[in-house]
Amino acid sequence: MSTSRHSEQELPRWRRAVLKVGSSLLAANGGGLSTRHALGLAEFIASSHRAGREVVLVSSGAVAAGRALVRAQPEAAHGLAARQALAAIGQTTVVALWQRFFDRPVAQVLLTHDDLRNRRRYLNARATLRELLSLGALPVVNENDTVAVDELKLGDNDNLAAIVAALVDADLLLIATDIDGLYSANPRSDPAAQAIDDVAAVTPQVLAMAGGAGSSVGTGGMLTKLEAATKAATAGIGTVLFNGTDAQAMRLLAADRLRGTRFRAGETRLHARKYWLRHAPLAGGRIRVDAGAARALQSGGASLLPGGIVGVSGEFARGDMVEIETMLNEQASSIARGISQYAAGEVRRIAGRKSAEIEGLLGYSYGETVVHRDDLVATAGANP
Structure with a gap:
């Protein structure tokens, strides 16, 4: 029976x-990985799939798994290069652990924070994750610890999960941990600690409640979870923190009920996304479209296809923010801005052509849209 002090509440739609799963939920007592708590999490993922939902899993545990596989060499547990090697050895074990629970394919996706800062690599990562979801696969994301020196020092998959949530336009970030949620103090050392069920915003007072790491296996504590909730909130995404070792909490989660802590998003996801698109710096390039494309973009819900493009000015790279304009009263007028899936030279070659012709014209394709509707915001007559 659950001993959680948190009240039961409705899970956000x-x-x-x-879903972020930390090392403390996967580590076996004798080293390596255990299915003890992974099974309940896998059942939640499976029930979500049956309900027509999509899940991206951010899973730790590679270093712990690798350490178990080279147990005969204890010196391999120390030093940054050794930890990177252990991550490389253990990553396949992490993927195999999750694959055993599912009939659908499980896909390994290794990222660094640099992959998500660089606009071209950001688009590539997002396109890959979206395609994996459309194929019905379960993406299992982890930091590319074998090359990401700074990220491995931080060991911070909580913040990576928040970044991935924004990357894939998730509705919710779920963080599974080995405690019931946020408390006013460390519940392991303070019996008077009060359970916090709902957090409207992560203030300095809330941050002061964060303790250190609670496990010798994991390297993230409550502080990184609060940082992740803050990042997600900025992107218009709510976060829930729950106990992945509590069978009852897992059953409730599958029934859209939460026994843990809910962190609310400050803005709607759409508002946060559109605000960022409207204020992100421009690359200096412009794409000119015909009247039909302009109407479609301004009415909302349409992507920019190559057929509606009549000209390109300036230079920009794939992933750059560009201005989209049309001719009004014989003058160029800005109507939208968005992230271009193609570089300026590529757009010039495919302008006015059908999407099906892109690969034949370029020899490759990044998709049928030049600017996807999720990466576009109308600006004509819009308030800043």
Whole structure:
């Protein structure tokens, strides 16, 4: 029976979620990985799939798994290069652990924070994750610890999960941990600690409640979870923190009930996304479209296809923010801005052509849209 001090509440509505699972839930007592708590989490993922929902899993545990596989060499547990090697050895074990629970394919996706800062690699990562979801696969994301020196020092998959949630336009970030949620103090050392069920915003007072790491296996504590909730909130995504070792909490989660802590998003996801698109710096390039494309973009819900493009000015790279304009009263007028899936030279070659012709014209394709509707915001007559 659960001994949680948190009250039961309704889980926020969601269709696509990122689920972060820490090392403390996967580590076996004797070293390596255990299915003890992974099974309950896998059952939640499976029930979500049956309900038509999509899940991206951010899973730790590679270093712990690798350490168990080279147990005969204890010196391999120390030093940054050794930890990177252990991550490389253990990553396949992490993927195999999750694959055993599912009939659908499990896909390994290794990222660094640099992959998500660089606009071209950001688009590539997002396109890959979206395609995996459309194929019905379960993406299992982890930091690319074998090359990401700074990220491995931080060991911070909580913040990575928040970044991935924004990357895939998730509705919800779920963080599974080995405690019931946020408390006013460390519940392991302070019996008077009060359970916090709902957090409207992560203030300095809330941050002061964060303790250190609670496990010798995991390297993230409550502080990184609060940081992740803050990042998600900025992107218009709510976060829930729950106990992945509590069978009852897992059953409730599958029934859209939460026994844990809910962190609310400050803005709607759409508002946060559109605000960022409207204020992100421009690359200096412009794409000119015909009247039909302009109407479609301004009415909302349409992507920019190559057939509606009549000209390109300036230079920009794939992933750059560009201005989209049309001719009004014989003058160029800005109507939208968005992230271009193609570089300026590529757009010039495919302008006015059908999407099906892109690969034949370029020899490759990044998709049928030049600017996807999720990466586009109308600006004509819009308030800043």
